[in-house]
Amino acid sequence: MELNFYHLVVxxxxxxxxxxxxxxxxTTKIMLISKGYRSVxxxxxxxxxxxxxxxxxxxxxxLDNYYYFxxxxxxxxxxxxxxxxxxxxxxxxxxxxxxxxxxxxxELSQYLLDNNxxxxxxxxxxxxxxxxxxxLVIHRKQINEVIEIINEFNPKAFYTIEDIRSxxxxxxxxxxxxxxxxxxxxxxxxxx
Numbered sequence: 001m002e003l004n005f006y007h008l009v010v011x012x013x014x015x016x017x018x019x020x021x022x023x024x025x026x027t028t029k030i031m032l033i034s035k036g037y038r039s040v041x042x043x044x045x046x047x048x049x050x051x052x053x054x055x056x057x058x059x060x061x062x063l064d065n066y067y068y069f070x071x072x073x074x075x076x077x078x079x080x081x082x083x084x085x086x087x088x089x090x091x092x093x094x095x096x097x098x099x100x101x102x103x104x105x106x107e108l109s110q111y112l113l114d115n116n117x118x119x120x121x122x123x124x125x126x127x128x129x130x131x132x133x134x135x136l137v138i139h140r141k142q143i144n145e146v147i148e149i150i151n152e153f154n155p156k157a158f159y160t161i162e163d164i165r166s167x168x169x170x171x172x173x174x175x176x177x178x179x180x181x182x183x184x185x186x187x188x189x190x191x192x
Contacts, residue, residue, distance in 0.1 A: 011058055012071035018055035019075020020082055022048050027083025028090075035093045036165065091140035094164045098135055099150055100124070101157040105132035108153040112136065117146070137167060 029044040055075075059068045099105070109121045112134075120135040138146055143161060150157050 007062065007065055008067060011062075011065075012067045015055050015058060015068055015071040016075040016078070018051050018058075019072060020079040022051040022055065023076055023079025024083040024086060025051070027080065028086050031087045031090070031092070034163070034165070037092075091143075093140055094137055094167050095140055095143060096135060096137050096162050096164055097143075097146060097150075097159055098133065098162075099154075099157050099159045100126070101132050101134070101154050102126070102128065102130075103132075103154055103156075105134050105154075108150065108157075109134050111149065111153065112146075115149075137164065 025044050025048040029041045029048060032041045032044065055072070059072060062068065099108070101108070105121055109119050109132075112119045117136055117138065122133050122135075124131045124133045136146060140163075147159070150159055
């Protein structure tokens with residue numbers, strides 16, 4: 001097996017970059033499918049498979065070069081990490097937060113209501129007696145701020161967070177992101 005700089009460095013780096021791209025796209029595509037974004041997911045699927053076949057064709061040309069296999073694995077691992085980071089950054093969709101607290105939840109629920117969160121509060125019975133259960137439907141970008149509020153009012157509260165595929169209607173304004181601001185700026189410039 002005769003190896004040179006091209007086979008030792010250039011192609012393995014190409015394979016790593018290709019796998020990072022295709023796995024990141026694939027991870028993002030799966031997240032978008034779960035949120036119901038069909039057309040964007042289909043477009044991402046095209047690019048994911050195109051990049052994958054280009055990378056695999058490079059490996060198939062020189063099956064005796066184990067550097068390619070290592071590069072393939074490294075690219076896959078990094079692509080998975082980056083894809084999850086992209087999904088976390090986008091934070092599309094809504095979640096439901098269930099807060100279960102043994103202490104009265106009036107102050108917490110009133111604070112959340114006063115700050116324009118949609119709150120439903122019910123009484124329940126737990127292993128150790130009566131509990132208050134507070135339900136909130138929020139945008140995923142708001143998770144950290146709501147958890148901070150919960151911990152401020154009751155650090156011992158038990159809460160769960162679940163993704164929601166759809167909501168019949170949500171009367172909250174979506175949290176603004178840099179992407180949203182940039183798109184709105186672009187629309188304003190187009191109108192002028």
